[in-house]
Amino acid sequence: MVKIYYDKDADLDILRDKVVGIIGYGIQGRGQSLCLRESKIKVLVAELEGTSNYHQAKQDGFEVYSAEEVAREADVIQILTQDHVQAEVYKKYIKKHLKEGKAICFSHGFNIHFKQIKPPKNIDVFMVAPKGPGALVWEMYQQGKGVPALVAVYQDATGNAMKLALAYAKAIGATRAGVIETTFKEETETDLFGEQAVLCGGVSALIYAGFDTLVEAGYQPEIAYFEVLHELKLITDLIQKYGISGMRRRVSNTACYGDLTRGPRVIDAKVRKTMKKILKEIQSGKFAREWIKENKTGRKKFNELLKKADEHPIEKVGEKLREMMPWMK
Numbered sequence: 001m002v003k004i005y006y007d008k009d010a011d012l013d014i015l016r017d018k019v020v021g022i023i024g025y026g027i028q029g030r031g032q033s034l035c036l037r038e039s040k041i042k043v044l045v046a047e048l049e050g051t052s053n054y055h056q057a058k059q060d061g062f063e064v065y066s067a068e069e070v071a072r073e074a075d076v077i078q079i080l081t082q083d084h085v086q087a088e089v090y091k092k093y094i095k096k097h098l099k100e101g102k103a104i105c106f107s108h109g110f111n112i113h114f115k116q117i118k119p120p121k122n123i124d125v126f127m128v129a130p131k132g133p134g135a136l137v138w139e140m141y142q143q144g145k146g147v148p149a150l151v152a153v154y155q156d157a158t159g160n161a162m163k164l165a166l167a168y169a170k171a172i173g174a175t176r177a178g179v180i181e182t183t184f185k186e187e188t189e190t191d192l193f194g195e196q197a198v199l200c201g202g203v204s205a206l207i208y209a210g211f212d213t214l215v216e217a218g219y220q221p222e223i224a225y226f227e228v229l230h231e232l233k234l235i236t237d238l239i240q241k242y243g244i245s246g247m248r249r250r251v252s253n254t255a256c257y258g259d260l261t262r263g264p265r266v267i268d269a270k271v272r273k274t275m276k277k278i279l280k281e282i283q284s285g286k287f288a289r290e291w292i293k294e295n296k297t298g299r300k301k302f303n304e305l306l307k308k309a310d311e312h313p314i315e316k317v318g319e320k321l322r323e324m325m326p327w328m329k
Contacts, residue, residue, distance in 0.1 A: 003181040005151065010170035010179075014163055015041050021074025022046065023067050023089065024081035025053040028107055031134025032078065034060065035141045035172040046070040067093040076168065078105040084295040087116035098123050100157070103164055108191065109184035112154055114288040125155035126165035129187060130174060137172055146176030154184045192282045197275045204309075206266075207232070211314045221317045229318065 018041075022033045025047040036043045046067040047054040057064045071077055071094040079086050079094070090111070098104070103124035111117040112125065119125050130137045132147040140147050149169055153161045169179045195201065210228035215221050238247040248256045281287045294302050322328060 005166055005169070005175055005179045005181070007170060007175045010166035010175045011163065012039065012041075012167050012170050014160070014167040015039075015076070015171055018042070018075040019044060019073055020076045020078060020168075021070035022078050022080060023070055023094070024079065025057040025062075025064070026080060026082075026134070028130070028134040028137070029053070029080040030056060030060070031130075031137035032080070032107075032172050033057075033062065034138045037062075038141065039171040041171050044070045044074055068097070071097040074102075076103045076105055076164070078107070078168075079111075080107060083108065083110045084291070086111045090117045103158075103161070105165075105168060106184075109152065109154075109188035110192075110288070113184045113188040114285055114292075116292065119155060121155070122157050123155070124157050124161035124164060125153070126161050126168075127152040127154070127184060127187065128165055128169045128172070128174065128179075130172065137174075140177075141173035144176070146173035148177040149174035149179045150182045150187050151179045152182045152184050152187060189279070189282050192287065193275075193279050196282075196287075197278050203232075208312060208314065215313070221313060222321060225314060225317045225321055229314065230321070 020036055020041055021044045022029050022036075023046040025033065025045050029045070029047075030053075033043050033045055043062070045057050045062040045064050046069070047057055047064050049064070054064055065073075067089055077094060079090065081089055094104075098120055100122040103126065104119055106112060106125075106127045107129045109127055109129075112119075112127075127150065129150040129152075130147045131149060132140075137147045149172075151162075151165050151169055153165060155161065158164075166175065166179065169175050207229050211221075211224045214224035214227070235247060235251070238250050242250065248259060251259075294300075
């Protein structure tokens with residue numbers, strides 16, 4: 001049975017006498033740091049000097065330190081750098097400062113689940129993963145609301161890891177909306193699958209295929225762009241707000257009938273079989289090993305694929321058409 005925690009289940013006082021260190025002042029780093037500070041929690045921020053994120057942190061009123069300085073001083077260390085650099089940051093700057101009783105926090109379980117980071121047994125390891133970008137986390141917090149989050153405990157050395165995790169979640173406003181208990185394994189594997197099969201990989205490949213089909217059939221690229229890419233936001237906004245059933249009742253009956261009868265032909269048994277294969281590659285660690293190797297060997301394949309995708313005709317068409325829509329900027 002799913003466990004959901006709210007404000008009444010979390011005690012913010014657990015964090016009052018602790019120092020929280022945020023390593024990486026990117027999208028999540030900024031949002032979480034601002035919420036923590038507003039919740040009267042002492043926050044130390046680490047970012048590379050001279051970067052845009054460094055200047056943003058200074059502009060937001062934070063003193064900015066090195067990752068090692070923050071790791072040394074903080075009681076709770078939240079690692080919010082990109083996945084592919086977390087293990088290196090941990091090994092170089094954090095590991096040596098992990099005394100008994102400290103805690104490490106994550107907002108994505110990749111490096112713990114795939115054992116790129118192996119913390120000592122005498123510290124707490126937990127995750128608070130907001131289900132929205134950092135800017136939204138801060139925006140909702142300011143409005144007295146919150147973005148839902150996932151919470152998980154990987155290692156409970158003190159016996160209070162879950163209480164600490166819930167206090168952290170409360171400090172960033174998440175318990176106002178609700179925090180769902182999960183595991184590092186479940187969060188990591190479902191997150192990767194969602195990105196690859198639906199949200200990024202599935203959607204972008206579907207858009208390309210739809211665009212190519214229309215253009216190859218002789219339709220104008222500009223018309224194809226509007227029909228398979230531009231209007232996608234209208235549909236996803238409806239789905240996010242009302243669910244799939246609600247979306248179907250807010251588009252034309254023609255569109256709804258086409259959805260119900262043709263959608264399963266596009267996402268057919270073969271596609272579902274491919275999705276299961278992709279999930280197995282995630283579960284087995286095959287994708288993680290591939291991505292880790294790609295980063296260690298200079299990202300040649302990654303860069304080639306990205307460049308090739310950038311050259312798809314839909315990109316040039318879209319660039320031109322977006323100039324006609326200044327309200328999108």
